[in-house]
Amino acid sequence: MTREIGYAVSGLGVGRSHVASAVKAKGCKFVAICDRNEELLHKLGDEFGIAPENRYTSYEELLRRPDIEAVSVCTPSGMHRDHTVMALRAGKHVLTEKPLEIRLDRIDEMLRVAEEEKKFLGCVFQNRLAPANRKMKETIDCGRLGKLITGNFHLKWYRDEAYYGKNGGWRATWAMNGGGVVMNQTIHTVDLMQWLMGPVKSVFAKTGTYTHPIEVEDTAVAVITFENGAIGTLIGTTCAYPGLEVSIQIHGAKGSMYGKNNKLELFKMADDEGFAEEASVLEQFGAGGSAPAAADPSALPKVGHAGQVQDMIEAVIENRPPMIQGIEGRASVEIVQAIYESARTGKEVFLPFVPPAEG
Numbered sequence: 001m002t003r004e005i006g007y008a009v010s011g012l013g014v015g016r017s018h019v020a021s022a023v024k025a026k027g028c029k030f031v032a033i034c035d036r037n038e039e040l041l042h043k044l045g046d047e048f049g050i051a052p053e054n055r056y057t058s059y060e061e062l063l064r065r066p067d068i069e070a071v072s073v074c075t076p077s078g079m080h081r082d083h084t085v086m087a088l089r090a091g092k093h094v095l096t097e098k099p100l101e102i103r104l105d106r107i108d109e110m111l112r113v114a115e116e117e118k119k120f121l122g123c124v125f126q127n128r129l130a131p132a133n134r135k136m137k138e139t140i141d142c143g144r145l146g147k148l149i150t151g152n153f154h155l156k157w158y159r160d161e162a163y164y165g166k167n168g169g170w171r172a173t174w175a176m177n178g179g180g181v182v183m184n185q186t187i188h189t190v191d192l193m194q195w196l197m198g199p200v201k202s203v204f205a206k207t208g209t210y211t212h213p214i215e216v217e218d219t220a221v222a223v224i225t226f227e228n229g230a231i232g233t234l235i236g237t238t239c240a241y242p243g244l245e246v247s248i249q250i251h252g253a254k255g256s257m258y259g260k261n262n263k264l265e266l267f268k269m270a271d272d273e274g275f276a277e278e279a280s281v282l283e284q285f286g287a288g289g290s291a292p293a294a295a296d297p298s299a300l301p302k303v304g305h306a307g308q309v310q311d312m313i314e315a316v317i318e319n320r321p322p323m324i325q326g327i328e329g330r331a332s333v334e335i336v337q338a339i340y341e342s343a344r345t346g347k348e349v350f351l352p353f354v355p356p357a358e359g
């Protein structure tokens with residue numbers, strides 16, 4: 001690494017993973033943290049050995065530090081535009097948690113400001129780094145699966161009532177979460193869906209609130225049509241007791257692949273006689289499987305939040321965009337907003353979807 005940078009994390013819920021990653025990252029000189037919850041700030045600061053002068057309850061104050069070059073924005077989703085734009089305007093590069101924001105017009109503003117300030121904006125979608133998901137992507141992109149026919153992307157999780165009440169209850173609101181299970185949890189699956197299957201042409205969706213006393217949906221089902229002609233389903237729920245899997249099932253004209261919780265569980269290619277290749281693929285990418293380059297540790301991919309934080313630091317040092325750029329965080333939010341529009345109107349909604357501008 002040619003030099004080291006100061007890295008900051010604001011919002012210390014999932015931000016904890018960013019801090020844990022940054023303190024170990026190569027190229028990171030020091031980590032500064034910010035949360036308006038002072039007790040949490042110091043608890044985390046003590047846990048990770050963050051110097052007292054690098055702990056902030058004021059985001060504005062943290063951003064005034066010239067020796068901080070990049071910031072992870074990990075505050076509630078409906079604050080992402082404001083916190084990202086503030087950091088960009090203060091001359092920082094930014095890695096913003098998913099969803100990049102809860103409204104497309106705000107995302108467009110964030111992208112515009114990043115360009116104006118000539119700073120990098122990255123979006124967290126750590127599941128794209130999982131070796132099994134990368135293997136699925138590579139298999140589709142090289143044409144091995146043939147023409148794509150259908151893909152089923154299902155997230156069946158469980159969240160109790162207390163979950164929706166935590167930290168002021170922001171996750172139960174349109175204003176701060178921009179929706180319910182689709183915008184918050186299923187957005188990971190929506191991102192993988194459009195990354196693997198290709199751009200979405202239209203959505204037809206129904207949503208409902210079944211077991212939680214919240215204003216947003218806890219369950220959604222959508223039929224998706226892709227630009228390449230394939231059709232698929234998306235299901236997201238936080239009512240699936242006791243919390244089950246995220247599953248991805250993709251069928252092409254030349255084969256099928258099933259993924260479950262970021263591991264492969266089926267890999268059947270029509271030209272794989274006796275399924276010898278499947279056995280080897282599942283040994284590497286299946287449950288309990290080794291990472292793909294186990295024999296060559298230097299070739300191991302970066303994984304999870306640690307991988308994205310390390311990549312962001314390297315991006316700043318090497319003056320190149322991060323691996324998942326802001327613009328890529330836009331696509332999933334557009335699909336989610338189209339799903340809400342379809343559920344609201346009872347009609348199929350076609351992309352590009354342009355929601356009414358914020359009043």
Ligand SMILES: NC(=O)c1ccc[n+]([C@@H]2O[C@H](COP(=O)([O-])OP(=O)(O)OC[C@H]3O[C@@H](n4cnc5c(N)ncnc54)[C@H](O)[C@@H]3O)[C@@H](O)[C@H]2O)c1
Pocket residue numbers: 010011012013014015034035036037040057059074075076077078079097098099124125126167184
């Ligand atoms: N990538 C993932 O797997 C993943 C997982 C969980 C959450 N997230 C995303 O991360 C974001 C945060 O979610 P969470 O579950 O950590 O929420 P959280 O409520 O647990 O944490 C948010 C933190 O931000 C702090 N905060 C709020 N306003 C602030 C301000 N103005 N200045 C400083 N601190 C402030 C709160 O005190 C709180 O500690 C959301 O956008 C969520 O979608 C991503």
